[in-house]
Amino acid sequence: MMKGNQTTVVTEFLFSGFPQFEDGGLLFFISLFVIYMFIVTGNLTVVFAVRMDSRLHNPMYNFISIFSFLEIWYTTATIPKMLSNLISKQRTISMTGCLLQMYFFHSLGNSEGILLTTMAVDRYIAICIPLRYPTIMTPQLCAQLSTGSCIFGFLVLLPEIAWISTVPFCGPNQIHQIFCDFEPVLRLACTDTSMILVEDVIHAVAIIFSVLIITVSYVRIITVILRIPSIEGHCKAFSTCGAHLAVFFMFYGSVSLMYLRFSATFPPILDTAFALMFAVLAPLFNPIIYSLRNKDMKMAIKKLLCS
Template identity: 40%
Template sequence: MRKNNHTVVKEFILHGLFGNDEVETGLFTLFLIIYILTLVGNIATITLVWSDPRLHKPMYIFLCNLSFIEIWYTTSTVPNMLFGMLSKNKVISFTGCFLQFYFFFSLGTTECFILAIMGYDRYLAICHPLRYNVLMNSRICSNLAVTCWISAFLWTAVPVILIEQLPFCGPNEINHFLCDPGPLLELSCLKSYGIEMMYSVCNSLILLSTFAFSFISYGFIIKTILRIPSSSGRRKAFSTCASHLMVVIIFFGCAMSMNMRPSGNHPADLDKVVIVFYTLVTPLLNPIIYTLRNKEIWNAMKKIMLSH
């Protein structure tokens, strides 16, 4: 990303989570523990899947992609936030700020795509079980995963580059703990409503389309489950997708509450708390939710523990 010739600002000052050093120092240990547990949980999920041949199925391949996303999604912001909690120098370079912005939103967009594809995978498994191995084989699974990654990173590049090219003449203080597009657009010397509208449309389009795709998939899934005659069959079918549905609701609920609100002034502290939830807490919850409700994951874990 090349800086515009009119750019004067060379770095930004992040106010942090609450702008209170004593409060942030007290929260440092808690957030560090959550971050470490997030890394351990998601790395363990990937390790379990790849170490057990019985888990080499599309559902778990997509789960590995989701865990890999969560590792880097939280890493794109949390280490810098933790460093800022202990340091009085909360400065981030111009390039570093926009790189954080790019990776944070690219990974978030990738997660939207992966969650939608995971819903489609469950739709095929439950609604078309006899054709599942043909409709979702390993080649199709790999192609879908790669397409999600490439599409997300290409999609996000356009609005990020356009915002980066705006002139920033000062002030350079961001009332946030990360480089969020809202505060960045406010700091620009040139108010470009076209770029703001384009960014808003890009965000809304991704969120609405992927959520609608997931919603439609689960509409067909629930309809099929209700037609199963035995209660044990219904429970078994629903248990295979309940974890994913829970993750979808949490992730899209937080993302939409932040990115699809009416324009206007919003409490900055509330925005920060919501972003902390889906950048720090949600990545921790995902491996817990999938592990606690999945017998195959539990069996793979027991197998590794017994072998040692």
């Protein structure tokens, strides 16, 4: 922190995450490092399997590969800094670094949320109106939806980050979280923090809107699947949608625990657990879900690894 004549200007923040792990930082470092390596290699395997197997060149697997690619950068925005904090005595991050971490972490998360919503609509069209699927989900539209998800995800947060960059911070500078996030950072501002409630409302509306679209799509999908007369048809349809539903529950379940609590406060250890679930555990299980729940994906990954 830089001290002026009358006020103290905060130039960096101090993380207070993992306070109870002072003596076991190396053990948690190794565990988190192994998880991070698995996330990166697992999602890269999914990306290359989809790209190199011509049988998977369709909208559904195209969206899965883009989602896996985003997951790599989503975890890279936070986990490397967590790793350095676990083994370093200087658990600090600069003001610029904190803003960049918030921006990329939430922009990538927004892009993933929009992409999950797009995937639900894609499955709805494929199962509920299959005869029109080839004419609706054209390669051009898929490319536009994928690109639009990423562009919108990154653009929508620019005004928010620009506003936070103008907020004065004059101490204290301790972030009670394991990475930079809107609520813990804004609580350190030495000005009116009523905007925190506005932030919560914005996040809640966006989350609820996406969840509503996905829920309506899958309710309709399940209704149509149950009308299929054959058991084999049931199994095939449910296996196609099962992975999407599992990832949906993992992603939005952790998001809801983090951002749909408004003024409710939790003990630090619980906050840390929610943050780990949101930033680490959900991305960890995504490549496992997609590789184990999908027969075509398993064959493509096996073919990739054998080659």
